[in-house]
Amino acid sequence: MGNLQFTEQPLSEWMNRDGNESNIVISTRVRIARNLVECPFPILATNQQSEEVLNQFEQVLSDERMQPFGQLHPIELDDLDDLDKQVLVEKHLISPSLVTESRNGAAFISDDESLSIMVNEEDHLRIQCLYPGLQVKEAWEKASAVDDIFEDHVDYAFDDKRGYLTSCPTNVGTGLRASVMIHLPALALTSQIGRILSAVTQVGLAVRGIYGEGSETVGNLFQISNQITLGQNESEIIDNLYGVVVQIIEHEKAAREKLLSDSRIRIMDRIMRSYGILSYSEIIDSKEAAQRLSDVRLGVDLGFVNVPFHALNELNVMTQPGFLQKRQGGNMSPGERDIYRAKVIREHLKDNLQ
Amino acid sequence: MQCQECGKRPATLHFTKIVNGEKTEFHICEACAREKGELIPGTAGGFSIHSLLSGLLDFSPATSSQASGVKPAENLHCEKCGLTYSQFSKLGRFGCSSCYKYFNDRLDPLLRRVHGNTTHVGKVPRRVGGHIHMKRKLDDLRRELQYRVLHEQFEEAAALRDQIRELEKNISAE
Ligand SMILES: [Zn+2]
Ligand SMILES: [Zn+2]
Numbered sequence: 001m002g003n004l005q006f007t008e009q010p011l012s013e014w015m016n017r018d019g020n021e022s023n024i025v026i027s028t029r030v031r032i033a034r035n036l037v038e039c040p041f042p043i044l045a046t047n048q049q050s051e052e053v054l055n056q057f058e059q060v061l062s063d064e065r066m067q068p069f070g071q072l073h074p075i076e077l078d079d080l081d082d083l084d085k086q087v088l089v090e091k092h093l094i095s096p097s098l099v100t101e102s103r104n105g106a107a108f109i110s111d112d113e114s115l116s117i118m119v120n121e122e123d124h125l126r127i128q129c130l131y132p133g134l135q136v137k138e139a140w141e142k143a144s145a146v147d148d149i150f151e152d153h154v155d156y157a158f159d160d161k162r163g164y165l166t167s168c169p170t171n172v173g174t175g176l177r178a179s180v181m182i183h184l185p186a187l188a189l190t191s192q193i194g195r196i197l198s199a200v201t202q203v204g205l206a207v208r209g210i211y212g213e214g215s216e217t218v219g220n221l222f223q224i225s226n227q228i229t230l231g232q233n234e235s236e237i238i239d240n241l242y243g244v245v246v247q248i249i250e251h252e253k254a255a256r257e258k259l260l261s262d263s264r265i266r267i268m269d270r271i272m273r274s275y276g277i278l279s280y281s282e283i284i285d286s287k288e289a290a291q292r293l294s295d296v297r298l299g300v301d302l303g304f305v306n307v308p309f310h311a312l313n314e315l316n317v318m319t320q321p322g323f324l325q326k327r328q329g330g331n332m333s334p335g336e337r338d339i340y341r342a343k344v345i346r347e348h349l350k351d352n353l354q
Numbered sequence: 355m356q357c358q359e360c361g362k363r364p365a366t367l368h369f370t371k372i373v374n375g376e377k378t379e380f381h382i383c384e385a386c387a388r389e390k391g392e393l394i395p396g397t398a399g400g401f402s403i404h405s406l407l408s409g410l411l412d413f414s415p416a417t418s419s420q421a422s423g424v425k426p427a428e429n430l431h432c433e434k435c436g437l438t439y440s441q442f443s444k445l446g447r448f449g450c451s452s453c454y455k456y457f458n459d460r461l462d463p464l465l466r467r468v469h470g471n472t473t474h475v476g477k478v479p480r481r482v483g484g485h486i487h488m489k490r491k492l493d494d495l496r497r498e499l500q501y502r503v504l505h506e507q508f509e510e511a512a513a514l515r516d517q518i519r520e521l522e523k524n525i526s527a528e
Contacts, residue, residue: 148480159474161472162461164477172465174474198367202384206367207366207367209370230465
């Protein structure tokens with residue numbers, strides 16, 4: 001596979017649309033896990049069995065009810081080179097374990113990249129929907145509609161008591177994982193983040209984030225998702241996540257207001273310094289790039305910097321190691337990447353000057 | 355997944371920490387995060403996701419097994435795929451959908467710790483779950499019958515009783 005359309009562009013088409021609360025919420029992702037009743041789960045399936053699973057699912061795609069979801073492009077992992085795989089992971093179109101652990105792993109990705117159907121990952125089937133901003137219900141409804149079509153063609157592993165049977169006990173029941181990627185710089189700057197995230201986990205949600213050397217988060221990006229898949233139905237899971245995220249957004253907005261009223265000049269200085277570094281540096285590592293991009297993203301919302309959000313979303317992907325190397329056309333050492341990353345950021349910000 | 359600090363409660367906070375360019379994952383529960391007064395514990399130790407999950411699954415009712423008559427773990431295996439319970443404990447993964455049936459006696463405590471629940475209440479597939487839909491319908495009809503009887507609407511109640519009998523016949527014929 002020489003030219004894979006999905007690894008050429010940093011920004012998926014679905015990201016170009018406007019999402020709710022998109023100055024704070026980057027994206028919403030919903031995935032549901034399903035398995036065939038007859039075949040062993042992927043960890044135990046033979047090569048022949050996993051091939052058979054793939055064939056069965058491939059046939060479902062020709063159902064005319066799949067048409068509204070756009071053309072789905074088949075991608076077999078064995079046909080991809082390592083950089084293409086890495087870029088697909090960086091764009092969240094496939095999961096890391098589809099790359100590392102799968103046998104006869106495949107994905108069917110829609111033209112606009114908002115729907116990705118993974119086969120032979122940890123489970124036989126994983127249906128994933130991506131939406132910009134906060135759209136948990138919309139993403140669930142779309143994933144569920146695709147699920148209904150599959151269910152008409154194949155026999156799912158389902159049990160009266162346990163629900164949809166999954167390879168890992170943490171997914172059994174609904175098989176539903178809904179998550180929201182949220183940017184919380186003001187809560188981090190005002191040291192409220194720990195308290196709020198800790199409260200979030202008390203209502204059955206899990207938080208993922210990335211921490212740097214100290215206690216500061218890299219990029220202030222957090223992924224909030226449901227922890228429980230058994231004993232709550234799908235709308236309870238979706239409503240709970242949505243309700244909590246809306247509250248977090250209110251706290252973040254209040255913290256941004258407070259930053260503006262209490263220390264406008266200091267926060268402006270921080271943002272403009274970051275903007276300056278991104279615009280003029282010659283070497284930048286991925287961690288610093290993420291932190292500076294977080295500052296600039298806040299700066300856009302506060303009206304200090306005039307860069308479109310989509311350009312920042314693009315840079316989040318463009319500054320990743322896989323994408324940098326893909327763009328440059330081959331493997332690079334970390335040192336070479338830091339130099340190239342600085343160049344990519346400088347040029348992209350210049351291109352998007354308004 | 356189990357909290358890496360206390361080993362007792364499920365982990366709800368998951369963080370990747372980068373020290374000298376090296377990534378380490380942290381998985382802790384809310385209580386431990388609070389106790390430490392911070393979100394991230396200071397050191398990682400030799401922690402791995404697999405040891406966590408298998409620690410959770412190893413929670414076998416060993417002490418109560420004689421009393422409750424639960425099969426000892428060493429003899430337990432799935433007759434469809436051959437996975438043994440101890441393999442399941444190490445992997446943290448089931449081998450096939452029948453594993454749920456063969457390991458059923460041991461799943462309640464595990465699922466309660468992960469989800470706080472043991473029973474599915476969500477979506478039901480239309481075809482495979484046909485009889486579940488019928489059972490749910492049956493429950494609805496029985497409730498309505500009670501209501502009608504209570505309000506002395508006997509004509510409606512008789513019609514409902516016929517409907518229920520018909521549905522019961524269909525379910526037992528399956
Ligand atoms: Zn703990
Ligand atoms: Zn099995």
